[in-house]
Amino acid sequence: MTWLRDFRILVALVPSTAVILGPFVWLIVSSLKTEAEIGAGHPFDLPDNLMWQNYVDAWNVGSFGSLIGNSLINVAGVVALMLLACVPAGYALAKIRFPGREWVFFGFIFGLTIPIQAIIIPLYQLLQGLGLINSLTGVVLAQVSNGIPFGIFLMRSFFLGVPNELTEAAKIDGASHLQILVKVFLPLSTPALQALVIISALSTWNDFFLPLVVLISPEVQTLPLGLVRFASTFTTQYRLVFSGTVITFLPVIILFILTQRRFTEGLTQGALKG
Amino acid sequence: MSNDTTRAGRAGAIAARAAPAAAETYKDGSQDSAVTGFALLLPAIALYAAFSLLPILVTIWISFTNSGGFNTQAEFVGFDNYLRATQDPIIWQSLLRTFLWLIYHVVLAGGLGLLMALAISAMSRGRVFFRTALFLPHLVSLAVVGVIWANIYDPFYGLLNTVLQNIGLGGWIRGWLSEPMLVLFSVNVASSWQGFGLYMLLFIAGLQNIDRSLYDAADVDGATAWQKLVHVTLPGLRDVMTFVISLALINGLKGFATVFVMTNGGPFYASEIITTYIYRLAFSAQDHGLAAVLCIMMSILAITITVTFNRWRARGAA
Numbered sequence: 074m075t076w077l078r079d080f081r082i083l084v085a086l087v088p089s090t091a092v093i094l095g096p097f098v099w100l101i102v103s104s105l106k107t108e109a110e111i112g113a114g115h116p117f118d119l120p121d122n123l124m125w126q127n128y129v130d131a132w133n134v135g136s137f138g139s140l141i142g143n144s145l146i147n148v149a150g151v152v153a154l155m156l157l158a159c160v161p162a163g164y165a166l167a168k169i170r171f172p173g174r175e176w177v178f179f180g181f182i183f184g185l186t187i188p189i190q191a192i193i194i195p196l197y198q199l200l201q202g203l204g205l206i207n208s209l210t211g212v213v214l215a216q217v218s219n220g221i222p223f224g225i226f227l228m229r230s231f232f233l234g235v236p237n238e239l240t241e242a243a244k245i246d247g248a249s250h251l252q253i254l255v256k257v258f259l260p261l262s263t264p265a266l267q268a269l270v271i272i273s274a275l276s277t278w279n280d281f282f283l284p285l286v287v288l289i290s291p292e293v294q295t296l297p298l299g300l301v302r303f304a305s306t307f308t309t310q311y312r313l314v315f316s317g318t319v320i321t322f323l324p325v326i327i328l329f330i331l332t333q334r335r336f337t338e339g340l341t342q343g344a345l346k347g
Numbered sequence: 348m349s350n351d352t353t354r355a356g357r358a359g360a361i362a363a364r365a366a367p368a369a370a371e372t373y374k375d376g377s378q379d380s381a382v383t384g385f386a387l388l389l390p391a392i393a394l395y396a397a398f399s400l401l402p403i404l405v406t407i408w409i410s411f412t413n414s415g416g417f418n419t420q421a422e423f424v425g426f427d428n429y430l431r432a433t434q435d436p437i438i439w440q441s442l443l444r445t446f447l448w449l450i451y452h453v454v455l456a457g458g459l460g461l462l463m464a465l466a467i468s469a470m471s472r473g474r475v476f477f478r479t480a481l482f483l484p485h486l487v488s489l490a491v492v493g494v495i496w497a498n499i500y501d502p503f504y505g506l507l508n509t510v511l512q513n514i515g516l517g518g519w520i521r522g523w524l525s526e527p528m529l530v531l532f533s534v535n536v537a538s539s540w541q542g543f544g545l546y547m548l549l550f551i552a553g554l555q556n557i558d559r560s561l562y563d564a565a566d567v568d569g570a571t572a573w574q575k576l577v578h579v580t581l582p583g584l585r586d587v588m589t590f591v592i593s594l595a596l597i598n599g600l601k602g603f604a605t606v607f608v609m610t611n612g613g614p615f616y617a618s619e620i621i622t623t624y625i626y627r628l629a630f631s632a633q634d635h636g637l638a639a640v641l642c643i644m645m646s647i648l649a650i651t652i653t654v655t656f657n658r659w660r661a662r663g664a665a
Binding site: 093095111154166173180183184215219222225241251286325334 | 372373378379381383384385387388390391392394395397398399401402403406417463466467469470475477478479480482483484486487488489490493494497498499504506509510512513540545548549551590594597600601603604607608622629630635638639642643645646649652653
């Protein structure tokens with residue numbers, strides 16, 4: 074009887090999935106049309122000739138190569154700093170028994186729920202004072218600071234699950250906490266590190282608010298910001314807007330489909346365990 | 348929502364669940380030195396103090412000054428900005444719109460996430476396919492979602508109106524982003540299209556944790572599918588549901604990019620929410636005193652949501 078139940082679910086699920094994914098199909102089909110075909114009013118009709126030229130034009134006019142490069146630098150910087158800051162901090166809050174630990178912990182809780190928009194004025198002033206406006210370094214520092222509480226909680230709760238006997242045995246052998254972290258804990262931490270890397274990378278790649286505020290010149294802008302600027306410059310040239318948009322979302326979607334099991338696990342575990 | 352980082356949105360909800368660590372000693376009663384602990388915490392504390400804690404304190408200070416923009420001298424003016432805030436009709440309107448926006452997001456994105464999770468989890472095969480396919484919108488930046496949906500809602504070339512025309516529903520054609528009563532909902536549909544995938548994943552994980560024997564027992568009692576849903580599945584999802592609602596509220600509160608890209612708060616402030624108004628006051632109007640008051644209101648809302656759900660969850664666990 075399972076096939077009958079599956080069939081009844083599919084009758085509802087297939088149309089809803091089609092509607093939800095409709096925008097992607099429409100964008101990809103339209104991105105290969107001429108302006109005249111786009112204006113013809115039949116959104117899902119296939120184009121007569123595949124206009125790959127749209128992609129070449131959008132890529133060149135919109136400097137997507139440099140936007141993607143900036144986004145990659147941004148992601149690499151955030152992920153590296155997140156790991157450097159959150160892994161030792163999460164370990165310290167979980168396994169090192171020192172006076173003042175609870176105070177630090179509450180310090181992180183204090184700022185945790187404050188949205189980035191609510192501190193943007195002094196943050197802008199600070200970056201301006203440091204000469205980091207219009208620089209990816211400024212965006213990276215602000216994004217890392219914004220993500221640190223989450224990263225610490227994720228790593229801390231993972232490390233809390235590792236038995237204390239491991240730490241105590243290593244301590245008796247004379248190992249320092251740094252050695253225990255690197256040699257004992259890190260090799261065990263792949264799932265948590267994976268979750269931290271995936272979540273930081275995706276949210277940085279997709280971030281808009283901080284880049285919007287900090288990155289002013291087109292040469293330093295990241296992909297979402299660059300696409301918004303591109304789309305508002307070429308509002309009436311739909312073929313360029315559509316192919317530029319596809320260039321922006323397709324790489325991440327392909328990467329996700331290739332690694333979807335790890336990706337999904339990382340996101341779910343990150344959200345639930347953090 | 349352009350929270351803009353989903354990471355930060357999640358963090359807010361997670362803080363609510365984090366229990367304070369107990370003071371610990373080793374078996375012989377000894378402790379590590381504070382130097383060891385703080386040495387490993389140093390990079391995190393330094394970054395966090397400079398770029399998060401300090402700005403929080405300075406925001407409070409700015410709300411008591413007449414700061415007229417970046418690079419200007421500001422004087423202490425007491426509660427003037429707070430008084431001005433109560434008299435600014437746009438602030439009240441944007442708060443009201445923000446509440447509506449939150450309700451739309453919880454219902455649309457949370458509801459769709461739950462429905463899809465229930466359908467997918469009930470299948471015996473093909474789960475991974477649908478889970479992967481339905482998660483795809485969540486991978487797209489909310490700013491890009493804004494660009495996509497601005498084109499979907501385009502009155503002439505847009506997907507929505509042309510499809511309505513083609514299937515004989517020409518009478519339903521609307522100016523989705525130009526009608527004041529409709530615009531906030533239209534933009535929220537775009538945000539919720541992007542947001543529901545994560546909630547769906549969380550619901551799927553929650554469904555996997557429900558004890559199978561409860562369903563077997565219900566079968567023995569001859570329960571219908573509906574009775575099983577109401578008496579076994581939904582109660583079993585209680586914890587995940589409160590978590591998803593708090594996450595959706597925090598994500599909704601941080602929503603910015605879709606509104607900014609699709610309407611920039613218009614027409615005539617009809618889709619102005621708290622974040623877009625903060626941005627306008629801070630970077631266009633350069634009225635930092637008033638913007639800071641709004642920032643504090645937003646922080647209080649975020650803290651209230653987190654604390655309320657923390658209590659709610661604690662009561663459920665007790």
